[in-house]
Amino acid sequence: MPEIKTRQVQKGTIKSLDRVATMTCRIKNVQTRTKDLVDDPRTRSSRSPDEYASNRITGMAQDTGTDAVYAAEKTAAWSAGKIRHAVHQAQESGYVIPVRARSFVRIRRKKLAEQEQVAARQRSIRNFANGRQLARTKGKEKAIREFAKQRTVVDSRKRSMQSVRITKRAVRRTGRMAQRTARRMRDLIRSVKAMIGAISAGGILCLVIVLVCILFGAAFYFFGDDSSANYTPVSPEVEAYSAVISKYAGRYGIGEYTEIVKAVMMQESGGKGTDPMQASESGYNKKYPHSPNSIKDPEYSIQCGVQALASSLKEARCKNPMDMDRIRLALQGYNYGNGYISWAIARDGGYTVENASDFSDMQAKKHGWKSYGDKQYPAHVLRYYPYGNYNYGIGNGKIISVAAQQIGNRGGQKFWSWYGFHGRVEWCACFVSWCADQCGYIQSGTIPKFAAVGNGISWFKSHHQWQTRSYKPSVGDVIFFDWGGDGSPDHVGLVEKCDGRTVYTIEGNSSDSCRRRSYPVGGRQIYGYGVPKY
Template structure:
């Protein structure tokens, strides 16, 4: 029985030791398998996961952002490689430790077997089994605590690091894109602002250039006109000297000096009241000079040219429009009846000489009598006799009266040109220097209309088909009748505000406290609210009062008066007569 027990003990011990060996082999196999999988997982993560994620993240990014991601990726790769190296080192250490543990197990196995045989106890098999199990358990725990954890950390750490870098790269790229978009918007807005500023500057520059160009043009025109006036006066002087007569020479010298002064310092522009004659008229100067000398009025060459300019502009076969005069004996006495320019000038010079003699003109600067003579040239010699007898001379008002009477007598719609005097004198170099001026002429026109009701002749002239508030139409009509709209001295306006704006724009404006000159355009603001309600003409200003002529004052043309600085006065436009 004892032998049998001993055999059983030995048999059980052998079985127990075999199980320990098997457990050891299993642990070894598990370690090897785990190591291979770890290395494979690390290689897979290195070659595919990290690289793919890096490439994918950088696919749609800008060059700058991709460089950032590549930098992060490089750092991630280096970290992953370092981690793999650490894992490998740990695996080698674990392998050495397992081998050592295995050797210890082998030593322990034989030592315990030997001890068990010596003891010959019934408890030996169970104790050996428990011991083997504890060893196996310790080995598993050792492997788990050393290999598996390290391997897992080796696998998870690089992947986690790579994901962190990728998230940082993605966040950085989004921030970069957002910053780029914001920068683009700022640049776009800045560009728009710059374009607008450039456009405003361009418009301002263009406007300044246009203003400068207008100024240069006006200055050039003024200079040309001044030179022409001097040349014309000099020609008159030369003509007078050739014709003889020291009195005429002295008069013409005075005309030359004053005419030149007026041309150079009195404006010489289109607003000065003087307009040079056309080239067509200038071309007739030799013929005019010839007949002026022949008929004893050589000092009036410039006046004859001014008459021709008004009559025809130097065009046609009857440039002096002398067919209906008393000196035409060759051609029909009808408009444009003469068919020979030379003969027309011959007749016209004689006609003007007769008018000058009838009016009592003393010299080329006797403007009051020259006006009478000129209106007589247009109306006929009968006007001169009538005007002297009834009014002592010329006025616009009596010219209108005579024209009206003659038209009624003849059954015509109109008779002659009531504004013939002002029309001719704008072409006469001395007209501005030796006359009372256009400021008085426009007032004479306005005074001739006193008592006119309804204003139809003014608003219909302006172009309206039915009645409108016609105060501005009246002022414009008076300006047109005096020739000042054509010359650009007074604007044509039907709205009071348009008149104000024109004078302000041309820097010809005075406020209500000014003392206005005769011929100024007055504007009213009845409610003192900044709205321009009415307009008229200043007849005169004296003793602290402003006297006016106004259209549409109670639907009539009337004379009015106001205190200087009155609250109803808005201000004054001051024409450059």
């Protein structure tokens, strides 16, 4: 058997890559890149460094697997080529390949085919994974774009709503200013009407007085602040009776007092009902029973009411619509009856809040009633009178005289038990409320009934009757204190007098007794003042 000649092939080693070293190098690169991302602010809004590192390491692992498959495929292809070449050479030289060799070749080809299938499956899996990753990335980008659009829409809506709110506030402010201007113009028109009434009455002196008041009133309403205004316009129902009021006011000699008649009607009924002047019990009612609201004819009610008011004005000797002292006397007489007018003149020379309160108490006791009339009737009527708000501070001495009579009281049981407490409390506010009640100021709404200092402050502030510590107070003002200087008021009293430098007070619960105290004007312990409209 001839010797088979074979080709001498120089054997050598196939160099392979150091996979571990390569992987280590790539991980170091990822760490370096991750650190750069941490320091780079441009990448913080898109993705975190952890996410970047995780994605990079996963990608390197996939790349390593891919390289291994590729190397295996390459090695298998090289081996198959070598085998095919050797078989071809042997066949050309007439060498018959043994059966075992042919079996080896088939087995080798089968393994190579299986490896090719595995590699194909791995490529499919890798492509599928890459597709999913791409889809997720695109989904995230789409979601980010949608979020940005929604955020833009929301921001636009917020800006639009803010603009609408600002516009609404401006419209409301404009509306309030227009209402205030209209009210002041109505007041000026009423003043002009009063002047015309005075002219028709032929009173030169009255004309001069009314003209001065018109000028002063115009300046006050257009340049004064709202917190000091006490005038409230009468209702449309009262204004509707203007012609009837003028008719009977002229008939009974008080044509220049039509605004007073309107103010009385406003206080009595607001212009509503069949007896708008509440004149059923008046002596001038000759048609209907003398019981409340018995008159069923509004014009007849006005006729009787105007007659009664004209009688009171005459009894009080009123000179003109600006004679406020005598107008107060007449108004209280309209409420109590003209017997009060002569009594008040004999006792005090005219109207005072003190004698009005005393007369009411005296008549209530005489008749066995709980109360008699309205102790604050002039103040209640004059808030509807265009000239009534220039005459503050009348009658504020009554509450001080009541408070002075309680000096020396210890423990304050008289005051806190009156308020409704069953045991001792800090009673400074109860004392102020008790004094106000004795004068009828709580019933009239001049001073609130309060037991907590903070509640009293809130009431005065809400009614625009509040002044800071720098204010120079008047007799009867309510003074509030903040002993700790921490912005939390904790005491209250009444101002007895003020000489411009020192405030003199009467306080309850001062060392658990009622006593007089004094403080410098604007002193640090003073929190502020409530200024009642007596």
